[in-house]
Amino acid sequence: xxxxxxxxxxxxxxxxxxxxxxxxxxxxxxxxxxxxxxxxxxxxxxxxxxxxxxxxxxxxxxxxxxxxxxxxxxxxxxxxxxxxxxxxxxxxxxxxxxxxxxxxxxxxxxxxxx
Amino acid sequence: xxxxxxxxxxxxxxxxxxxxxxxxxxxxxxxxxxxxxxxxxxxxxxxxxxxxxxxxxxxxxxxxxxxxxxxxxxxxxxxxxxxxxxxxxxxxxxxxxxxxxxxxxxxxxxxxxxx
Numbered sequence: 001x002x003x004x005x006x007x008x009x010x011x012x013x014x015x016x017x018x019x020x021x022x023x024x025x026x027x028x029x030x031x032x033x034x035x036x037x038x039x040x041x042x043x044x045x046x047x048x049x050x051x052x053x054x055x056x057x058x059x060x061x062x063x064x065x066x067x068x069x070x071x072x073x074x075x076x077x078x079x080x081x082x083x084x085x086x087x088x089x090x091x092x093x094x095x096x097x098x099x100x101x102x103x104x105x106x107x108x109x110x111x112x113x114x
Numbered sequence: 115x116x117x118x119x120x121x122x123x124x125x126x127x128x129x130x131x132x133x134x135x136x137x138x139x140x141x142x143x144x145x146x147x148x149x150x151x152x153x154x155x156x157x158x159x160x161x162x163x164x165x166x167x168x169x170x171x172x173x174x175x176x177x178x179x180x181x182x183x184x185x186x187x188x189x190x191x192x193x194x195x196x197x198x199x200x201x202x203x204x205x206x207x208x209x210x211x212x213x214x215x216x217x218x219x220x221x222x223x224x225x226x227x228x229x
Contacts (some may be wrong), residue, residue: 004157033216042118042204042219043158056216090157103217105150105157 004093005104012112013081021076021109023091030095032074034066034102037088049074078111086113116141116207118220126226127195135190135223137205145207148217149179149186152202161203173221175199200227 005024013019025032031050035043045058049068063079072093078085088110092103117140127133146165150158160229162173169181178191179190205220 014167035219040221042206042221043217045216045218058216093156102160102163103158105159107155107157 004091004104006089006091006106006109008109009107010110010112012114014114015081015083017081018077018079019081019111021078021111022075022087022092023076023093023106025074025091025093026104028095029104030072031093032068032072033092033094034074034076035090035092036060037090037108038049038084043090046076050110057098058094081113086111116143116145116209116218118205118207118218120205120220120223121224123221124224124226126228128222128228129197130194131168132193133191133195133199133225134227135203135205137188137190137220139186139188139205139207141186141207141209144210147179147181148206148208149173149177149188149190150204150206150219152204152222154201158204161190167203195225197227197229199225 004026007022020055033048034046037043046060046069047054048056052068065077067075091106094103119138121136148163149161151161152158161177162171164171164181172178177192181188202222202224204222206217208217
C-alpha cells in the first residue's frame with residue numbers, strides 16, 4: 001500500500017511569486033484535502049477535493065487554488081505569495097466512504113517566502 | 115463552527131512516568147474526535163479516534179483517551195512514557211454530518227520525555 005507522497009519537500013520563493021505543490025494520494029483514496037501549518041500552530045484546513053471538484057473550503061483567499069486529477073492526485077497553487085504564506089503544507093487523503101474523518105497525511109512541503 | 119483548545123503547549127515528563135495531555139473542544143454540532151502525533155520533520159499520524167460507543171478509546175503505542183461529553187474534553191493519557199514518545203500531539207474534531215471532511219486542529223502539545 002503506497003502512502004501519501006508530496007513534492008517538493010522544501011522550497012524557497014520570493015514575495016509575489018507563484019508556487020505549485022503536488023500530492024499523490026494513498027492507493028484507494030478518492031478525497032484529498034490540504035492544510036497549512038504555520039510554525040508553532042496546528043494545521044488549518046485550506047480545501048478539499050472529491051471527484052475532481054472542490055467541495056469544501058476553509059478561510060483562505062482565492063489566490064489559494066487547487067486541482068484534483070482523475071488518478072486522485074492533487075495540486076495546490078498559491079499566487080502572489082506573501083511572507084505569511086511561509087508554512088508547512090500538508091496533503092491528506094481519505095476515502096469518502098471510509099472510516100469517518102480518518103485522514104492519512106504526507107510529510108509535507110515546507111515553503112519559505114522571502 | 116468548531117474550536118479545539120490544548121491548554122499545555124509543552125509538557126516535560128520523565129521516562130516511565132505517566133502523562134496526560136489535555137484537550138477541550140467547542141462545537142454546536144456533534145463531532146468525531148481524534149488525536150494525531152507529529153514526529154520531527156514528518157506528517158501527522160493518527161493515534162486514536164472516538165466515533166461512538168465506549169468513551170474510553172485505546173490507540174497505538176499504548177495511548178488511550180477518554181471522551182467526556184459534559185466537560186467537552188478528550189484528554190490523552192499514557193501510563194508509562196518512553197523516549198520515543200517525544201513528539202508533538204494534536205487534538206482534532208470533525209463534524210459528524212456534513213458533505214466534506216474538514217478537520218479542526220488544536221495548536222498542539224509538545225511532549226518532551228526526559229531520560
